[in-house]
Amino acid sequence: MNIRQIPRISLRDFDTRRCQIGKELIEAAENVGFFILVDQQRPSKQEIEEMFALSTKYFALPDQIKARYPFIREQNSGWEKNAQIRPSTGVADPKESLQLQYFRRNKYWPNDLSDIPQFHQMCLQFMESSQDLSMKILSFFAVALGFPPSFFSEAHDLSFEDCLSTMRLLRYHDVTGKVSEMPEWRAGAHTDFDVLTLLFQETGGDGLEVCPGREAHTSFALGDKWTAVPARTGEITVNIGDMLMAWSDDRFKSLYHRVKAPGPNGNLKARNSIAYFNQPRPQVRIEGPTGKYGALTASQYISSAMERYYRPTKGPE
Ligand SMILES: O=C(O)CCC(=O)C(=O)O
Numbered sequence: 198m199n200i201r202q203i204p205r206i207s208l209r210d211f212d213t214r215r216c217q218i219g220k221e222l223i224e225a226a227e228n229v230g231f232f233i234l235v236d237q238q239r240p241s242k243q244e245i246e247e248m249f250a251l252s253t254k255y256f257a258l259p260d261q262i263k264a265r266y267p268f269i270r271e272q273n274s275g276w277e278k279n280a281q282i283r284p285s286t287g288v289a290d291p292k293e294s295l296q297l298q299y300f301r302r303n304k305y306w307p308n309d310l311s312d313i314p315q316f317h318q319m320c321l322q323f324m325e326s327s328q329d330l331s332m333k334i335l336s337f338f339a340v341a342l343g344f345p346p347s348f349f350s351e352a353h354d355l356s357f358e359d360c361l362s363t364m365r366l367l368r369y370h371d372v373t374g375k376v377s378e379m380p381e382w383r384a385g386a387h388t389d390f391d392v393l394t395l396l397f398q399e400t401g402g403d404g405l406e407v408c409p410g411r412e413a414h415t416s417f418a419l420g421d422k423w424t425a426v427p428a429r430t431g432e433i434t435v436n437i438g439d440m441l442m443a444w445s446d447d448r449f450k451s452l453y454h455r456v457k458a459p460g461p462n463g464n465l466k467a468r469n470s471i472a473y474f475n476q477p478r479p480q481v482r483i484e485g486p487t488g489k490y491g492a493l494t495a496s497q498y499i500s501s502a503m504e505r506y507y508r509p510t511k512g513p514e
């Protein structure tokens with residue numbers, strides 16, 4: 198398979214067009230694994246712009262302040278800078294990021310940012326609207342797999358104390374004057390280990406590329422045919438993660454993706470993105486309808502994936 202086009206799916210008039218939207222989502226999940234949502238009600242373009250403005254303010258804070266909540270691997274929470282070494286490249290992504298897990302919001306989020314007092318509240322709201330949209334999408338996938346429509350909403354219920362869904366604010370460094378010293382990739386090739394990722398990009402921040410052709414969630418399938426995914430503020434790039442590929446017995450595809458660094462004539466300014474990773478509650482059993490793979494709990498799946506994903510991660514700098 199050699200995709201040249203990432204499907205664009207309009208969510209306009211969601212309630213009256215449910216059937217058509219569901220068909221398009223399932224087709225995109227089966228045949229591609231990446232798609233772009235447009236015309237969604239929430240998170241609205243304005244909410245997304247406000248979130249990017251908040252993220253820019255956060256990353257502009259001095260490193261000593263951000264380092265008060267350092268990345269802790271066991272908790273998949275906190276701030277890192279130049280510390281995530283992707284196994285595919287062996288070098289650290291030139292970026293900084295902050296991971297916020299919904300259920301750890303009281304202890305592990307920066308709740309003391311005097312320059313950005315609205316930080317906690319805005320992140321919370323953005324996660325909640327990302328959650329609602331994710332569950333709408335996942336209800337179609339649940340039915341397609343023969344599960345009840347609420348199957349994934351129950352597995353990802355944010356009202357429980359332990360739901361692992363995570364938002365990640367990302368900022369890839371400004372490379373003005375430094376192009377020749379920078380690694381080729383802003384984010385090295387990887388798959389996401391969650392169930393479903395919503396990725397928010399900003400116009401001007403191109404570089405995301407995907408590699409089609411992965412047949413099993415256990416395989417690497419790193420080909421050499423990469424397709425660019427355009428970055429436009431207000432649209433939402435969605436991709437299937439490894440856990441959903443496993444849960445669907447490999448029917449829905451979790452693709453390798455990466456972020457290419459700009460060349461000398463590209464946009465050298467910092468690139469922001471925001472990811473919302475849907476991860477189920479730890480004791481949920483991941484087992485597909487045909488039983489192709491043995492059942493694992495989400496907690497077991499995430500621990501082994503974190504090991505692969507972050508194996509060589511350095512401590513915070
Ligand atoms: O920044 C991007 O566009 C992609 C980020 C990503 O793939 C990730 O954090 O898993």
Ligand SMILES: [Fe+2]
Binds near residue numbers: 387
């Ligand atoms: Fe990713």
